[in-house]
Amino acid sequence: MAKKWGHRIKSWMTTQMELPQDVMMDLPRITMIGQIHIYIENHRGLIAFSDKEVRLLLKHGQLLVKGKAFVIKTILPEEILLEGKIDQVVFLKE
Amino acid sequence: MRNHWIYFYWGIVTVKATGTGLERFINRLTRNGVLIWDVKKHGLETMTFKMSLKDMKELKQAVRNSGCKVKFLKRTGLPFLIRRLFKNSGFFVGAVLFLTVLFLLSNMIWGIEINGADPATEHKIRKELDAIGLKKGQLQFFVEEPEGIQRAIMNAVEEVTWVGVELQGTTYHFQVVEKNVPEEPEKLGPQNLVAAKKAVIVDMFIEEGQPKVDIHDHVKPGQLLVSGQIGKEGQTKSVSAKGKVYGEIWYKSEVILPLKSSFQVFNGNELRKHYLKIADFSIPIWGFKDHGYKTFEKEKKEKKFKFLKWELPITYIEDTFRESEHITRLYKENEAIEAAKEMARTDIKNGLPEDATIKGEKVLRQTIQNGKVYLSMHFQVIENIAKSYPIIQGESE
Numbered sequence: 001m002a003k004k005w006g007h008r009i010k011s012w013m014t015t016q017m018e019l020p021q022d023v024m025m026d027l028p029r030i031t032m033i034g035q036i037h038i039y040i041e042n043h044r045g046l047i048a049f050s051d052k053e054v055r056l057l058l059k060h061g062q063l064l065v066k067g068k069a070f071v072i073k074t075i076l077p078e079e080i081l082l083e084g085k086i087d088q089v090v091f092l093k094e
Numbered sequence: 095m096r097n098h099w100i101y102f103y104w105g106i107v108t109v110k111a112t113g114t115g116l117e118r119f120i121n122r123l124t125r126n127g128v129l130i131w132d133v134k135k136h137g138l139e140t141m142t143f144k145m146s147l148k149d150m151k152e153l154k155q156a157v158r159n160s161g162c163k164v165k166f167l168k169r170t171g172l173p174f175l176i177r178r179l180f181k182n183s184g185f186f187v188g189a190v191l192f193l194t195v196l197f198l199l200s201n202m203i204w205g206i207e208i209n210g211a212d213p214a215t216e217h218k219i220r221k222e223l224d225a226i227g228l229k230k231g232q233l234q235f236f237v238e239e240p241e242g243i244q245r246a247i248m249n250a251v252e253e254v255t256w257v258g259v260e261l262q263g264t265t266y267h268f269q270v271v272e273k274n275v276p277e278e279p280e281k282l283g284p285q286n287l288v289a290a291k292k293a294v295i296v297d298m299f300i301e302e303g304q305p306k307v308d309i310h311d312h313v314k315p316g317q318l319l320v321s322g323q324i325g326k327e328g329q330t331k332s333v334s335a336k337g338k339v340y341g342e343i344w345y346k347s348e349v350i351l352p353l354k355s356s357f358q359v360f361n362g363n364e365l366r367k368h369y370l371k372i373a374d375f376s377i378p379i380w381g382f383k384d385h386g387y388k389t390f391e392k393e394k395k396e397k398k399f400k401f402l403k404w405e406l407p408i409t410y411i412e413d414t415f416r417e418s419e420h421i422t423r424l425y426k427e428n429e430a431i432e433a434a435k436e437m438a439r440t441d442i443k444n445g446l447p448e449d450a451t452i453k454g455e456k457v458l459r460q461t462i463q464n465g466k467v468y469l470s471m472h473f474q475v476i477e478n479i480a481k482s483y484p485i486i487q488g489e490s491e
Contacts, residue, residue, distance in 0.1 A: 046117040
């Protein structure tokens, strides 16, 4: 109950104060440059990584990126820059 | 995103990790603050990535209990470069040595060419050059400037009237102009001796010829002293009259000397400063003190460094500051008169041939006016007044 309340206050505040939602609500911010780059902020860790598929843990659920010839250009605790040919970006609910 | 190139200075290693749970391993690394990049998967249980050398400790910690094995594939970056440089330091030392030797050889004297001198003079000049340190194999840096060399040669070698010194690359070129010493005419033609100046004869020393004047005679310039025609009348023959005729000549010298005079002298204090000038920027090497002289004269010496045929934009400069002082000389009256007399004497002596003697001197007039000494002196000088005058055939006395 308390968690839900907190969530609702946060949501209310972001809309009222016009704050960016990724900052307030721990949502991932995903930037893509065509098909070749994808830059994901606010992830919670790497789950699976191969040259065709990358699975990232988010605060709520997971993010699945599919494509070809993936190379992680940089990885930081909460940021990841992926390079390759991106075909799909899918959100998975747990 | 951070700049990766800065990691080049720390050193970059390419790591190959094998095993299960590679993703967990990556998460562990990133959480510990290790920056990794260029992560590639090769098959199921192999991946390669790059990381900084300074994060080695964290990597070892992460490897522990992870079930992964790591292997280092490639090492790049400055620390490895330096290590390799030390390993191959022979090459580096060789290269530096090579450049140093080339630099030294470019600043050496490789040839001395002397033009326009006959072998004897050339030998003398070469000896003189050896003495001032200009020889093959010497560094140009230790040799004087062309002007100095020129002066040294012209002072030391009498046969040389003028010498041009030029430095072309590593060779000194000397252009010599020799004195043309006219050879003494061995056999003199028939000649008379005539008086060169107005004088009173005091002594005669005739080697050959017929004297036509006597001691105490008063002669005028051009008057015949010794005749080259000897023998009885009608049987004369012409000879070359030789001898010396000493006559007393009167000279007058006038001197004006101010009692008070001022001039500049160096008082011996000097300060040297050394600079290395690179392009237009000079760096002091030695002599940082301020000279603090009120009046001084500055002398500048420049030495250029050369590399092969090029002149480097590096110059060695030596500045010499010499302190000068204004000195005011104030003569007392009697001192001034003595000085004026001395000046008159040197004045007369300068105009006389070497074998002349001053027999007597007399002050004609001395006045001190407007702070100046006016002195007029009279000298009696004994000198050879005989001058040869050829007898031209067919011309009678």
